[in-house]
Amino acid sequence: MTFPGSLDDQDAARAVRYAGAEPVALWHADRDLRGVDAVILPGGFSYGDYLRCGAIARFSPVMGSLVPAARAGLPVLGICNGFQILCEAHLLPGALTRNAALRFIHRDVRLDVVNAGTAWTSGYAAGQSLTVPLKSGEGAYAASPETLDELERTGRVVVRYAPAAPNGSARDIAGICSAEGNIVGLMPHPEHAIDPLTGPSADGLGFFTSIVSAFAGAGAAR
Amino acid sequence: MARVIVDVMLKSEIHDPQGEAVLSASHRLGFGNVTGVRQGKRFELDIDGPAGDAALARAEELARELLANPVIEEFSLSFVE
Numbered sequence: 001m002t003f004p005g006s007l008d009d010q011d012a013a014r015a016v017r018y019a020g021a022e023p024v025a026l027w028h029a030d031r032d033l034r035g036v037d038a039v040i041l042p043g044g045f046s047y048g049d050y051l052r053c054g055a056i057a058r059f060s061p062v063m064g065s066l067v068p069a070a071r072a073g074l075p076v077l078g079i080c081n082g083f084q085i086l087c088e089a090h091l092l093p094g095a096l097t098r099n100a101a102l103r104f105i106h107r108d109v110r111l112d113v114v115n116a117g118t119a120w121t122s123g124y125a126a127g128q129s130l131t132v133p134l135k136s137g138e139g140a141y142a143a144s145p146e147t148l149d150e151l152e153r154t155g156r157v158v159v160r161y162a163p164a165a166p167n168g169s170a171r172d173i174a175g176i177c178s179a180e181g182n183i184v185g186l187m188p189h190p191e192h193a194i195d196p197l198t199g200p201s202a203d204g205l206g207f208f209t210s211i212v213s214a215f216a217g218a219g220a221a222r
Numbered sequence: 223m224a225r226v227i228v229d230v231m232l233k234s235e236i237h238d239p240q241g242e243a244v245l246s247a248s249h250r251l252g253f254g255n256v257t258g259v260r261q262g263k264r265f266e267l268d269i270d271g272p273a274g275d276a277a278l279a280r281a282e283e284l285a286r287e288l289l290a291n292p293v294i295e296e297f298s299l300s301f302v303e
Binding site: 029087088093098 | 232236237239240243247288289291294295
């Protein structure tokens with residue numbers, strides 16, 4: 001999915017190709033989801049981050065189609081700005097706020113996979129350690145204590161910063177999922193870590209191979 | 223025409239690093255008696271029709287839907303002449 005100001009849509013498409021699937025370009029002004037099996041909302045600065053990150057993108061025409069489809073089970077992965085959009089659209093709880101130390105953080109971080117049961121993380125093992133880039137100024141995850149408790153109790157924390165969040169994220173949360181596990185959002189960028197030639201590792205590729213193998217299995221059964 | 227002011231502030235329990243940066247700059251400038259800064263946003267909405275309850279209700283709807291994120295922010299409404 002590309003919004004005005006998206007930056008990482010090409011890397012997301014490349015990651016999908018690496019995982020053995022065909023990327024389909026979707027456009028914010030187009031209501032048509034073109035029959036895709038899954039949607040990735042990429043990183044960037046949609047609508048210039050005006051108002052709040054993701055706040056304007058939430059009301060773009062394509063979201064009118066995406067929100068009901070996601071609620072009906074369509075797998076959606078939101079990376080960085082995509083995660084912010086998912087929170088603004090209330091597809092995921094909580095919000096992303098300014099980094100605790102105000103600085104834009106651009107460096108590789110270590111993540112621990114907490115939930116390897118989502119549509120996007122089934123290729124990992126719980127407890128597995130990943131090294132992927134983080135690049136955001138407003139990446140501190142915030143939610144009410146009740147919401148945080150519920151996310152932890154129901155296994156909806158998908159990835160955690162290790163050993164600690166560099167940006168002030170509540171309970172070191174780097175990514176979460178919907179109750180059904182089809183919608184996942186995270187601030188770090190797995191699509192930038194799919195090949196050691198161009199990233200710090202290939203650790204991020206698992207997000208994309210997870211979803212592709214889910215459909216490969218479904219395709220064989222059809 | 224009614225002009226409605228919407229003030230949006232981070233909730234008190236949400237960390238405001240921008241406010242803290244302004245506070246420490248204030249101290250560097252010699253405003254040592256400033257003991258706290260919270261930074262927010264102000265919107266001025268021009269709304270067709272008289273400055274009454276209907277205009278206020280529309281402004282509140284917009285604030286709730288778009289101008290503020292109720293997860294992290296709260297807002298207040300007022301009229302200006």
